[in-house]
Amino acid sequence: MAQTRPFVCAFACLLMFAAALEAQQAPTANEMAFIYELNRARQNPQRYDTENSLGGLLNGVAAQPPLAWNENLVQSARFHSTEMATAGYFAHQSAVTGDYPNKMARDAGYPLYTSWTDNANYIESLAANGGSFSGVTYSPTDALRNLIIDSGVTPPGHRIHLLAMDSFNQDFREIGTGYAQGAHWANSSPWSAAYWAIHTGRRDTDPIRMFGVVYDDANGNGRYDSG
Secondary structure, eight states, rough: OOOOOOOOOOOOHHHHHHHHHHHOOOOOOHHHHHHHHHHHHOHHHHHHHHTTTOOOTTTTOOOOOOOOEEEHHHHHHHHHHHHHHTTTOSSSSTTTTOOOHOOOOOOHTOOTTTTTSSSSOOEEEEEEESSSSSSOOOHHHHHHHHHHHHHTOOHHHHHHTTTOTTGGGGGOEEEEEEEEEEEOSOOOOOOOEEEEEEEEEEEEEEEEEOOOOOOOOOOOOOOOOOO
């Protein structure tokens, strides 16, 4: 786990990014690309393993249904990634408010499973990429690959979460992703970082959903990508 540091963000700064978040809650091209690639991995883990040269890491991992994107989960995930990029921290618990992801999802309007406490994280995976220069980025494909490899994490909680490798995570049906670039979690300028927050959702009752991605396959590769 990366080191975190407390950071008090100016009230005006928080208001600015909160207003920006409210303006649009549909996934961006990058955020949708993460969801699309994750659903491909869930559909056929062994194909994903081969395509990404994982050396059999996902052998025996069972296929799972796709996750439908939800605008409230997009809002909560984007809120967290943007807050981390603004305040310069990397952690499930907010260094600004002290809130955990379960509460973030509810605050964004998502009807999270009633019995789950606010003061916990049952729904979030995080990824970050930092460097000693400004403008650090983190592509959705690289972020997903690194979360699935889950190097140094025992047990591989991000892989288990995203690929629904246990009964708890198999109950999730919806997803939202948030991506933001900004301050590094441990160093000042010119260091910078890019942050991903992935929120999955489960409700008390499971509604009927229609989901997928409509796209113009301009590069002829037969799949959606953010480019």
